[in-house]
Amino acid sequence: MSKLSQRVANIAPSMTLAMSARAAELKAAGENVISFGVGEPDFNTPAHIIQAAKDALDKGYTKYVAASGLPALKKAVCKKFKDDNNLEYQPSQIVISNGAKHSIFNAVFATIDPGDEVIIPSPYWLTYPEVVKCCGGVPVYVTTTRESGFKMSAEQFEAAITPKTKMLIFNTPGNPTGAVYSEEEIRAIAAVCEKHDILVLADEIYEKLIYGGEKHFSIASVSPKMMDLTITVNGVSKSYAMTGWRLGYLGASPEIAKAIGSFQSHATSNVNTMTQYATLAALEGPIKPMEEMVKAFAARRNKMMEILDGLKDIGLDYVKPEGAFYVMLLCDKFYGKSYEGKVIRGSMDLTEMLLDHAKVALTPGICFGDDECIRLSYALSMEDMVEGLNRIADFLRKVK
Ligand SMILES: Cc1ncc(COP(=O)(O)O)c(C=O)c1O
Incomplete structure (x- = not known):
């Protein structure tokens, strides 16, 4: 008899966590990995919110x-x-x-x-x-x-x-x-x-x-x-x-x-x-700090789209995102091609190769039910984003 209930027996482990674990391993080994995998704002919680938590503790x-x-x-x-x-x-x-x-x-x-x-x-x-x-x-x-x-x-x-x-x-x-x-x-x-x-x-x-x-x-x-x-x-x-x-x-x-x-x-x-x-x-409380965060995301999104628009000639395309802080890169044109003898069969292969050879971490679309895409989060600094996109483009240019 299985020790597990039927309810939990079929639950898939989080594939995104597996990718982040590999990226973390490389970082720990001293590699300069740029992560487009993150699902959280790279901003600190505003100070007045942190203060309210401290006050709550002080008040018992x-x-x-x-x-x-x-x-x-x-x-x-x-x-x-x-x-x-x-x-x-x-x-x-x-x-x-x-x-x-x-x-x-x-x-x-x-x-x-x-x-x-x-x-x-x-x-x-x-x-x-x-x-x-x-x-x-x-x-x-x-x-x-x-x-x-x-x-x-x-x-x-x-x-x-x-x-x-x-x-x-x-x-x-x-x-x-x-x-x-x-x-x-x-x-x-x-x-x-x-x-x-x-x-x-x-x-x-x-x-x-x-x-x-x-x-x-x-x-x-x-x-x-x-x-x-x-x-x-x-x-x-x-x-x-x-x-x-x-x-x-x-x-x-x-x-x-x-x-x-x-x-x-x-x-x-x-x-x-x-x-x-x-x-x-x-x-x-005040919404100003949050408005600043949204402005920063908006600026990154614009910059990212500007860079991606310049990469259409190499076969990389995307669907214009209107909200959140993610974009789906359309990568299926690279499937069937190869790099150093390894054929890219889908989004999992491509993200693994991008991590190994370009030192960028992204999330394979297959995690979200669409193997033709790779998800990129722009919740990272503008500087890292530009450098990371360059690395992706350089790698994809070498795929034949
Ligand atoms: C679409 C969506 N819903 C809900 C959540 C969960 O958010 P929370 O941190 O509040 O649990 C996330 C987090 O990534 C999300 O992307």
Whole structure:
């Protein structure tokens, strides 16, 4: 008899972590590796947020608090949802968890039964299918194309619905594509959800990181019915450079929020109390430091696109990213070619060769369901980014 439950037996280990481990090994051996693999802002948490955590400790806020979150923080989250997203949640509809990843797990665990189908536009953030499988659900992928900017149309979505479909996982701005859906596109997708009564897990963690003309629009704001069908997930990791603090939150219908709160009260209890006070300061404090961060990302994105535009002649192309801090490089033109006798068969081979021969770490698209691409994060200094892109170009010029 297997020692493992069926729930966990099929979960894939994180391929991105395997790549980062190899890059770390090379760095430890003294190699000058430039990493485009990172999924977190390279900025420090703003000083006033750190100070709020220190103050919380000094005031003795070191004890358990309510399992689903500090009442004051839930109120601040409601205000944030109202001001930024036009969503009117009550504090009882909010659950504070250990990062958006934890909120996503809770949302799927609370709603998906074995055999339920969950639609995931592909390329996707690699955690989604694993969480769905962990809960006994069946991921159903809708493949998007480079021509559509990696966005799923309402028609594609509707065509994937079966009597078993229970949920859509909808991530805008998107990781790994940087795609940002317009309000019109979102309304069309919402109409399909309303027609077929499909729940939506809306992952809006990158909402503040948008650079083009588009404005972030929350799918739950479409109508009272969408408000009821949607679980809106957000957090402070990306927008306030707080990845290590571990705080995410969700807003959901009273029924779903209550179930998640009860489950969390047995699974983890409250999020670290000090982190909750720091998050309160983040949500209520000045936004200037964050605006500076977004400006810096915007400048890097422009520079990166300028360099990549100059590399089209060697066969490297990309899909223009509108948000988050990732871009998908289209690399399939290099497949079948070789370097020093080794044939490049896909995104895993190419990333391994780039790491070994050009000393740049990237994430193979196969991790996100698209083997034709490699994901590059521009959450690194401008100087490193320019040097790293030069190294990539030099290597690709040698591939025959
Ligand atoms: C699309 C997406 N959602 C959620 C998360 C998780 O964020 P957190 O650090 O809040 O758990 C990430 C982190 O990489 C992400 O890329």
